[in-house]
Structure formats: structure tokens, C-alpha cells
Amino acid sequence: MLDIKLLQNDFESVCAKLRIKKVDENLLEQMRTLSLNLKEKRKELEELQAKQNAKSKLFGVYAKEGKDIKELQEELFGYKQQTNLANAGVKVLEGELEKIASIIPNIPDPDVPAGKDENDNVELKKVLTPPVFDFVPKEHWDLSLDWLDFERGVKLAKSRFTVLKNDGAKLARALINYMLDFNAKRGFREVSVPYLANRETLYGTGQLPKFENDLFKIDGEDLFLIPTAEVPVTNLFRDEILDINDLPLMMTCYSECFRKEAGSAGRDTRGMIRQHQFSKVELVSITTPQQSDAVFESMLTCASDLLTSLGLAHRHLLLCGGDLGFGAAKTIDLEVWFPGQNRYREISSISNTRDFQARRAMIRYRDGKKNRLVHTLNGSSLAVGRTLIAIMENYQKADGSVGIPEVLQPYM
RNA sequence: GGACAGAUGGGUGAGUUGGCUGAAACCACAUCCCUGCUAAGGAUGCGUACUCGUAAGGGUACCGAGGGUUCGAAUCCCUCUCUGUCCGCCA
Missing domain, CATH: 1.10.287.40 (Serine-tRNA synthetase, tRNA binding domain)
Structure with a gap:
């Protein structure tokens, strides 16, 4: 607001x-x-x-x-x-x-570049160089590992649902655990939250009333499947006045995310890039206005370092005003290299919403005698599914097998 | 799902013969005083939003939510939501 x-x-x-x-x-x-x-x-x-x-x-x-x-x-x-x-x-x-x-979006930060769409986003830096292959790298759906079962996902639910099997399922679980541990070392406390949220909660973070079409609604209940853990985790402190000494609150949360992907019919229909349900480990911080830039940096660093630790080449992209989400004042996307597609693709997105969500959700802190709005920040630690297929594509070998990043091996 | 009970400030909890209660008391918290330290004790302050004012200090609204009765409602009536307990069911 x-x-x-x-x-x-x-x-x-x-x-x-x-x-x-x-x-x-x-x-x-x-x-x-x-x-x-x-x-x-x-x-x-x-x-x-x-x-x-x-x-x-x-x-x-x-x-x-x-x-x-x-x-x-x-x-x-x-x-x-x-x-x-x-x-x-x-x-x-x-x-x-x-x-x-309720439907006016947040004001962009001064350092957000003007621009119309994703073509005007600004690349800030590249981290690691994409691997070089002496064969033509495949896309993840062409790797015949019996890790991903698209057909049966459709059978159980509908298109854009996938079943993970064997080491694919195991790797997804390993990633989740690895990320949560990694984030914990950076000072993010782990929480686990409901996957269903009510209207007030979704209003607080800005999904409602404008984006109801993007959400799965539970029939007969005033509840929705969460599109991201950002929603419940940020709303943990809705209608509360926090002690300034407790800030910043830095949390990490694994959850499944559910999105209708309305309006993206035909896009990324193959493979596991765009799903109705996907796992994600999220970072959420609640800060004073003074702290929020520094916390933004540490969230960004945390996500980027995580990719680096997995040996995945990626780049930082500063979103232009036109590509910025509804609630965000500033967003930096992390895009990881996909050898099969020969391009970078979004795997994480770190946003500072300033006091936009705080005003909607009435999250404040006591500063002496005054109650002030907090700043709320959210970011993917990493989207698990996309990380999984990024590993598949980047660690593929000529014989069609896939290596496991060293840091994940203890988790397998 | 069935049967009761309840929803008041950070917490506990008064107030339900309608006006003197935005709300007692206690606890927690903050500042100060006292005590050699600690413990104990004393004083004062302490809900939220909007609004007027340089400030001191006023005004309005809010006692789960919404509606009604009334000159006037935390207190009476209606609807809804949520919570607790017991029974049933169940990971």
C-alpha cells in the first residue's frame, strides 16, 4: 500500500x-x-x-x-x-x-532503471563461467535418467505437474536440506508454515485483491494455496508491533508453492521449468528502514553464494521498473546457466518491498515512543526444481549420467 | 460432524441491573528514587489508528467481525468468524 x-x-x-x-x-x-x-x-x-x-x-x-x-x-x-x-x-x-x-503497486527505488520489460533489465555481474562440453549438452527432459516422470504427473493431476523418482527425488530432498542448513549458517532461522492462507494473509503481502486469478482457491473455503512461502512467513508478524531489538528478523522456510500460471499458456510447456507446484526454500527478513539495504545485500549474497557453492554459473540482474513485481521497490534476479537451453534462466529473485507490505499487513516496530512500519524483504534461497534441473544440465556427462555437486554428496 | 463454553489492553483478568469504563486490579515493561552489590521497596508512565496543535494537551473511533435497538452499548438483540472442552472420526 x-x-x-x-x-x-x-x-x-x-x-x-x-x-x-x-x-x-x-x-x-x-x-x-x-x-x-x-x-x-x-x-x-x-x-x-x-x-x-x-x-x-x-x-x-x-x-x-x-x-x-x-x-x-x-x-x-x-x-x-x-x-x-x-x-x-x-x-x-x-x-x-x-x-x-489496494491495487496501486509499490514505488520503485531511485536506483531502479527505467525500462519497459525484461529486455531492459540490467546485468550487474556474472559469477562463474558456464561449463564447456565436448558434446552437445541435452535439455533436462532429454536426459534419460528416470528421475522425472512428466506423463504420470499429468495423470495424477494435470499438465505442469511432475513426479520425481529415484535419485531425482533424492536430490530434491538433498537440495532442500542443504539450502536450509546453508541459510542457517548465515543467520536465517528456520520456520515451517501452513500451505493454505486466508484472504487477510494474501492481502498483507499483496497477492490479493489484484491477483486472485493466479491462485488456487480451495473450494468451499476462504483459503488459497500459497504461491510462495513469502506469504505466510511475512504475515507471521501481521498486526504486530515488534521490539526494535529483535530486528532484523531473518527467516528461511521450505515450502511447496502453487501457482495457476494464468497467462503463460504455451510457455515452457516442456520440462520442469514452469510448474503449478514447485518446491522452494525462501528467505524473508523484517527490518528497520535503516537496516533494509544491508539485509538485502546479505540475502542476495546468500543466494548467490549458494549457487556458487553448487558450482552453478549465474548472473545478477537488476530488474527495470517495468519488470518489477507489484509489491517490490527493487528486485535483483539470479539467473542460472542452462547449457541445454544455452541461456540463463531465473532461479531466484530477491526483493525489497520497503514499507509496502508492512503498511498492508500493519507490521510495525517500536522506536522509542513511536511505532514505525518495518521493511519487509523476501527472496528465493533457490527454487528447488529449477536448481535440480540446472544441476542435471550442468553436471551431465557424455554418457548421459549426471554428477552430484560435492557439497550435496553428504546429503544424498 | 454432535454437545456445551468463551472471545476485553503485551499477559492474567474485572466489568454483562446500558451513561461516572478506552476500560479496575495484578503481572510484565520503561524512567526515576532508595539500598554498598543483589534481592526487596517506593514514585511516575505505559493500547491502537486517524486528526487538531510548535508543544503541553485536545477530539473521534475501536472491548473477535458486521449489523440492529437506544438520546447513549464492552454491557441488550441478530448474523458470522474464531478459540477452548467433551464425544465421534483420524495422520
């Missing part, structure tokens, strides 16, 4: 910043007008209520003293009608404002 005061006081600069996120300026203008209007109406209502309250108190006193109440009662009745009317007006405005405010 946008800071409404910022919109009221600094309209032009907010507009300018949201222009690269393709936000309709009329909507912002509407939001500003609405909020100013609401403020005024609210003031009127409160003044009415104050008068009404004062008179109402008199009523009790009069009654006790045996004074005549008739006239006062009529006066109060008049107030009542006025406040009811004013109150109804305020509620309407509140509803309208909420409706708009």
Missing part, C-alpha cells in the same frame, strides 16, 4: 515514479482526491460526534436531576440523523479509496 500522505503532499513525484510501472495517472489523481475528500468528511463527522457525545452526557445528568428531557431528546435525535448520514458518506469514501489503494 502506498503512503497516502506522500501522495497528498508530493503528488507529482509519486506520479513520475509510478509512470514506469504503467500506473494510470487518473487513478492516482482519483486516489488523491478521494483521500483529501475523506479527510474532510471525517473531520466533519468527528465534530458532529463530539457535540453529540457531549449532549448525550447531559442527558444522563438531567435525568438524575429530574429535569425536563423532552427538548434535549429531540435535539439529540437530530444529531443522530446527521451523524448517521455523515457516517454513511465516510464509509462510502473509505470503500472507494480502499478499492483503488
Whole structure:
């Protein structure tokens, strides 16, 4: 959620910043007008209520003293009608404002490059060099290892579901355990959370109300399958006021993630790149505004080092404004090298949402006497499925077998 | 799923013959005083949001959520949600 005061006081600069996120300026203008209007109406209502309250108190006193109440009662009745009317007006405005405010995306950081789409993202650096093969490397679905069973995944559920078998299943489990241990050493505490979340939770992190179509909803319940562990883990502290001394809170969480992938029909239909269900180890941090840049760096480093430790060549990509997600002020994607596809592909995404989610979810910390909004950050440690196939493709040998990265061997 | 019970501030927990209760008391917490240290003791402060004000300090709303009755509701009525206990079922 946008800071409404910022919109009221600094309209032009907010507009300018949201222009690269393709936000309709009329909507912002509407939001500003609405909020100013609401403020005024609210003031009127409160003044009415104050008068009404004062008179109402008199009523009790009069009654006790045996004074005549008739006239006062009529006066109060008049107030009542006025406040009811004013109150109804305020509620309407509140509803309208909420409706708009809830779908306006976050403001990009100043260092986010302008740009339209993924083609305008900026490569910050490359880590490790892609392996050189003396044969033509295969794509993971062509490696005949009997690790991935696409057909039976479809049989059990539908397309974009995959069954892991044998060392494939084992490797996925090894990766999860390895990542959690790796993150723990970097100071991230492990949590395990529900895979179903309610509306408030999904609102808090920004999936609702705008992206309901991307979520699997449980029939007959007001619950959704989580699209990422970011949702429950960040919301752990919804409606709470944290002790400043407990910050930053740094957590890591393994979960399954469920996405409808609406709008990506036809894309990555082969293989395990794009699934309706996938495993991911996530990093989530809750910080003070002062700490958030440093924590962002350490999350990024953590994810990048993890890839390095697995011997996987990757690059850091600073997302441009147009490619930035709804809640993110800044995002750096990690893309890993896929020899079979001969290109880098996203495997991790680290975002700072600043106070955007905090305002929605009302996550605050006490700073002396003041309660302030925290900053929330999230990032994939790594997507497990994509890491698995990255290992398959990068560690493949001429005979079709696949090596296991050294650090994972104790976990197999 | 069946039968009861309950939902009040960081916690415990008063308040349910409607006004003096945004909320007692205790605990926790913060600052200060006292004590050689510790323990104990004393004083003061201590919900959230919005809003007016340089500030001190005001105003409004909130006692699970939403609606209703009333001049006035934490207190009465309705709906919903959640929690607890017992029974059934179950990893």
C-alpha cells in the first residue's frame, strides 16, 4: 500500500515514479482526491460526534436531576440523523479509496532503471563461467535418467505437474536440506508454515485483491494455496508491533508453492521449468528502514553464494521498473546457466518491498515512543526444481549420467 | 460432524441491573528514587489508528467481525468468524 500522505503532499513525484510501472495517472489523481475528500468528511463527522457525545452526557445528568428531557431528546435525535448520514458518506469514501489503494503497486527505488520489460533489465555481474562440453549438452527432459516422470504427473493431476523418482527425488530432498542448513549458517532461522492462507494473509503481502486469478482457491473455503512461502512467513508478524531489538528478523522456510500460471499458456510447456507446484526454500527478513539495504545485500549474497557453492554459473540482474513485481521497490534476479537451453534462466529473485507490505499487513516496530512500519524483504534461497534441473544440465556427462555437486554428496 | 463454553489492553483478568469504563486490579515493561552489590521497596508512565496543535494537551473511533435497538452499548438483540472442552472420526 502506498503512503497516502506522500501522495497528498508530493503528488507529482509519486506520479513520475509510478509512470514506469504503467500506473494510470487518473487513478492516482482519483486516489488523491478521494483521500483529501475523506479527510474532510471525517473531520466533519468527528465534530458532529463530539457535540453529540457531549449532549448525550447531559442527558444522563438531567435525568438524575429530574429535569425536563423532552427538548434535549429531540435535539439529540437530530444529531443522530446527521451523524448517521455523515457516517454513511465516510464509509462510502473509505470503500472507494480502499478499492483503488489496494491495487496501486509499490514505488520503485531511485536506483531502479527505467525500462519497459525484461529486455531492459540490467546485468550487474556474472559469477562463474558456464561449463564447456565436448558434446552437445541435452535439455533436462532429454536426459534419460528416470528421475522425472512428466506423463504420470499429468495423470495424477494435470499438465505442469511432475513426479520425481529415484535419485531425482533424492536430490530434491538433498537440495532442500542443504539450502536450509546453508541459510542457517548465515543467520536465517528456520520456520515451517501452513500451505493454505486466508484472504487477510494474501492481502498483507499483496497477492490479493489484484491477483486472485493466479491462485488456487480451495473450494468451499476462504483459503488459497500459497504461491510462495513469502506469504505466510511475512504475515507471521501481521498486526504486530515488534521490539526494535529483535530486528532484523531473518527467516528461511521450505515450502511447496502453487501457482495457476494464468497467462503463460504455451510457455515452457516442456520440462520442469514452469510448474503449478514447485518446491522452494525462501528467505524473508523484517527490518528497520535503516537496516533494509544491508539485509538485502546479505540475502542476495546468500543466494548467490549458494549457487556458487553448487558450482552453478549465474548472473545478477537488476530488474527495470517495468519488470518489477507489484509489491517490490527493487528486485535483483539470479539467473542460472542452462547449457541445454544455452541461456540463463531465473532461479531466484530477491526483493525489497520497503514499507509496502508492512503498511498492508500493519507490521510495525517500536522506536522509542513511536511505532514505525518495518521493511519487509523476501527472496528465493533457490527454487528447488529449477536448481535440480540446472544441476542435471550442468553436471551431465557424455554418457548421459549426471554428477552430484560435492557439497550435496553428504546429503544424498 | 454432535454437545456445551468463551472471545476485553503485551499477559492474567474485572466489568454483562446500558451513561461516572478506552476500560479496575495484578503481572510484565520503561524512567526515576532508595539500598554498598543483589534481592526487596517506593514514585511516575505505559493500547491502537486517524486528526487538531510548535508543544503541553485536545477530539473521534475501536472491548473477535458486521449489523440492529437506544438520546447513549464492552454491557441488550441478530448474523458470522474464531478459540477452548467433551464425544465421534483420524495422520
